[in-house]
Amino acid sequence: MPDTMPTADAAADAAPNTALPGPGALDGLRVLDLSRVLAGPWCAQNLADLGADVVKVESPDGGDDTRKWGPPFVTEPETGRRDAAYYFATNRNKRSIAVDFRQPEGLDLVRDLARQADVVIENFKLGGLRKYGLDVESIREINPNVIYCSITGFGQTGPYAARPGYDFLLQGMGGLMSFTGLPDGVPGAGPMKVGVAVCDLFTAMYATTAILAAVVHREKTGEGQHIDCALFDTQIAVLANQASNWLNGGTVPQRMGNNHPNVVPYRVYPVADGHIIIACGNDRQFRALMGALGAPELAEDARFDSNEARVTNRDAIDAIIEHLLKDTPRDAALQRIEAAGVPCGPINDVADVFADPHVQARGAMVEQTDDTGLTTRSVAFPARLERTPASYRRAPPRLGQNGAEVLSDWAGYDAERVAALRRDGVI
Template identity: 65%
Template structure:
């Protein structure tokens, strides 16, 4: 008999849409929670965020691939919050829920009686997670928040992109919605912390998660460089502000990454490339010295590998145990034998016949691994089953 899943028996009412909230609830779902996604008649915005689109068993276009990336293991029902019947059904579901996740604007659900104060009065153990752009209070609380805006306002774009004076220099967003995704993960860890607290005390609580707070936290060492050293981080292209050499280098057939995190790795790097004396040079002997002489380090390494192919350099450096690697396209990633061994790709079939490929839940739990039970749902496709399961 297989072990129960980590969150088996936990009921999650998902009133969120787009990415941050659905990313959180998909994690909970992957770990075994029963997640019910409540949508309006038009469905989650991302159902139409294509191309590309899924096709059903008859070859007809259905939901956007974007929707599929963050809504597996959920069941979908359609309810209209603007009607008394819809509101009452949500309230009834909330009375049965362990967790509720929503990403309406701050205070947006209060007029329906679906705010934390109203719902917790009838379900004191409810864990109510509110995800917004700017939080439940403060001067910006009323503003809508999208990932792109938050990457700009939260400082990320000021340190991403080519430096001033270089070709193509301008503030640059990251190529995936990292503020949304990190917010979803922070929301999930907070939910699990609240769940443990409830298991101890019986008390639920409200969780206030904002994209801006999350993005600021994710500045990590860059924030610390400013807060503790009054160093204003700048756009540095592919250079690292603190570690050298740690960047993209050109080779005869393209580019590769070399990432030395300490001086012993640097010594192995230059020895493998035929210049062991560089490790003894006072300009390069420590990371601080290399930071002071960044251009000289990078120039020397570039000269040493310029006539070599990417794969030749990787082979040389891997033998010397120096961190390095290629810059893969997305197809390259999923063709990589190690990625395939780690089973990073998951195949699912939806009730309408749509064949869906997705990325797997990354952590490998030895006793309660994630599972992939339900393909991203058809809009409203689970209405009767959910009402029967949750509300008898």
């Protein structure tokens, strides 16, 4: 643990991850991304980072909604183009084509792209693409072995299937908000959503996993398949131990603030100049913590000598730890506890995160410059593959930036046909 924590200014000196372009694990896989906002685009970006050729289809009327979800905005130095920072989080390594598929020529164009796709990803409301002939049944008629992934709020079946679904709503309906937030009786108590759209992101990760499983299945059998991913299903799945506490123990989880329902001590503790996190996962770590805090005898106290006992006597041990830490500065407390081998850490803001020397050493930041000279940053693909690492080949595209090349590469359109489509306002 360093004597002083890194400053936010150090983030500017972080060495960006500049993984060189190369054939990734999914090189040659063609993905048609008909999705927008977060869950679908995040899934498609995962595949793109691993080498897939991802074509993002957007409406010419402003494109993906997240291009407007600001401030903050990113401004191009030459043209003054402004897209929201949100958009840049989830659309690298893609090519964009802007198509009005409400026009017959535009619809034909998207169907021509779908003929060539290995994977189609969409997150329209239930049945929303059927009227255009872009639903799974229609695409199967022209591409029988396609892998078609539908991401919706509530899935393709069930009484809620037709409802729209947003992350915030599903965090509430799926149980997460019922045990997130301060407990009743404490100022500020009440249900609380997580500060990032975790339901969208988890759904994207499950969708990515399912698509990769479907790719393996198709390699073995030649069969494509329809993947039905619902935010509601995902949110229930990631209740994890809290769901198991109810299903197998009959315990309905309650809001506990930063406390853990099953492990003690495992929470935020105040120190002289702020707060720290201590996370004792076993009795050995608890004994080490008590030694580091100058109270080794407490590890032998019958109220605290096992995790079960500490859960029962949670308030007592938490009060003792707070007393032992109250006059200790943050960095000194962390040095002492970490030296004893007990998991602990500061509570960083995002600026602190990217200034952290370990984050910099891991190359967690990606820096990309597009053909206009605009440089943007995003967070690197977190899994480090030894043989086929993620690569960062394309900055997030401008709306419709790659229409001509996509139509040539995927559908074989010549320059004259592309020019006519552009003249007619189709692209």
